[in-house]
Amino acid sequence: MNHKNSKYRHQANEYIQFDFDDTEPSPTTQPASDPVPAAACDQAADCLFMSFGSGSSGNCAYLGTFDSGVLIDAGVDVDHVFDDLRLNGIFPNAVKGIILTHDHQDHVRYVYSYLRKHKHLRVYCTPKLLNGLLRRHNISRRLREYHEPIYKEIPFKIAAFTITAFETSHDGTDNMGFNIELQGRRFVVATDMGYITPRAEYYMSEAHNLMIESNYDCNMLNNGTYPEYLKSRVRGERGHLDNAVAAQFVAEHYHKDLKHVFLCHLSNDNNRPEIAFHAMATALQQRGVTVGDGSNTPSQRDLDVQVYALPRFQSSPLFVL
Numbered sequence: 001m002n003h004k005n006s007k008y009r010h011q012a013n014e015y016i017q018f019d020f021d022d023t024e025p026s027p028t029t030q031p032a033s034d035p036v037p038a039a040a041c042d043q044a045a046d047c048l049f050m051s052f053g054s055g056s057s058g059n060c061a062y063l064g065t066f067d068s069g070v071l072i073d074a075g076v077d078v079d080h081v082f083d084d085l086r087l088n089g090i091f092p093n094a095v096k097g098i099i100l101t102h103d104h105q106d107h108v109r110y111v112y113s114y115l116r117k118h119k120h121l122r123v124y125c126t127p128k129l130l131n132g133l134l135r136r137h138n139i140s141r142r143l144r145e146y147h148e149p150i151y152k153e154i155p156f157k158i159a160a161f162t163i164t165a166f167e168t169s170h171d172g173t174d175n176m177g178f179n180i181e182l183q184g185r186r187f188v189v190a191t192d193m194g195y196i197t198p199r200a201e202y203y204m205s206e207a208h209n210l211m212i213e214s215n216y217d218c219n220m221l222n223n224g225t226y227p228e229y230l231k232s233r234v235r236g237e238r239g240h241l242d243n244a245v246a247a248q249f250v251a252e253h254y255h256k257d258l259k260h261v262f263l264c265h266l267s268n269d270n271n272r273p274e275i276a277f278h279a280m281a282t283a284l285q286q287r288g289v290t291v292g293d294g295s296n297t298p299s300q301r302d303l304d305v306q307v308y309a310l311p312r313f314q315s316s317p318l319f320v321l
Helices: 078-087 111-117 127-136 141-146 198-204 218-222 228-235 243-252 273-285
Strands: 048-053 060-064 069-072 095-099 123-125 147-149 156-158 161-167 176-182 185-190 209-213 260-264 305-309
Touching: 048 078, 048 260, 060 078, 060 095, 069 161, 078 111, 095 111, 095 156, 111 141, 123 127, 127 141, 127 147, 141 147, 161 198, 176 198, 185 198, 209 243, 218 228, 243 273, 260 273, 273 305
Parallel strands: 069 095, 095 123, 123 147, 185 209, 209 260, 260 305
Antiparallel strands: 048 060, 060 069, 156 161, 161 176, 176 185
16 A cells, blocks of 8 residues: 555645654653552453653553563653552563664653663664664663664564564654564554554554554644644654544454554644544444443443553553453
């Protein structure tokens, strides 16, 4: 499928290309949402997921078990992340590596701090992404000592996980999403993308749990205060994904094994969690799918799929997938 004919893209807009870092100043760390105590979870659960921040102020999430897992990006302070993991019964030695989606500061700001404080960790990314990170940011060249090179479409292993990186469209260096498999279950990460590439569509359509960008509401962006060049950048094919495109994609590719949809990288200026949730829930409900809000209350937990907008500045609850 040629991307210019893809229906999972924005309306045609003149695109102004420039080197842009999706970064806001880091906010004062807020407390995590009420954690799920380890004793309340099934220790043999297939997988656990927790986000520590999602948006242009910083991105980082944990996917794994109580014994082993990975961090997805490293844009949130290391102490905040490991403190919140400990509150949920997950300790530093359980984290086996960091996988990076691209080299914008809100995804890599603290990567060397993680490696310096927890020397067992390794960072997994393509050589091209690593070179872009070192070129664009003031960061120690010793980062290379912790680098494990990976390549798109070639699966690699971290602990019990089989991970495949795939092409996404953004204005970072060698941008990628991840298909992460454990015991036949697939968690797919697809963030920071101007349109859904053919390879992203392939992996996302088979996900059992999907973390998808739902960055902006088109009306809010069009009528907002951003200058026109920045609006064009956000709407462009190497920018971000809007709520309607994300919702249309998930609704059209819904299958009965899709259990969680995590909406990530919501804009602080051009979106609201309730707007993003409404767009996704409405599209799914029009397909006859029952939608829960991720709260795990008795009235919600038996619905077809759970949709949850990841908080921008604080940690999410720990989800048992």
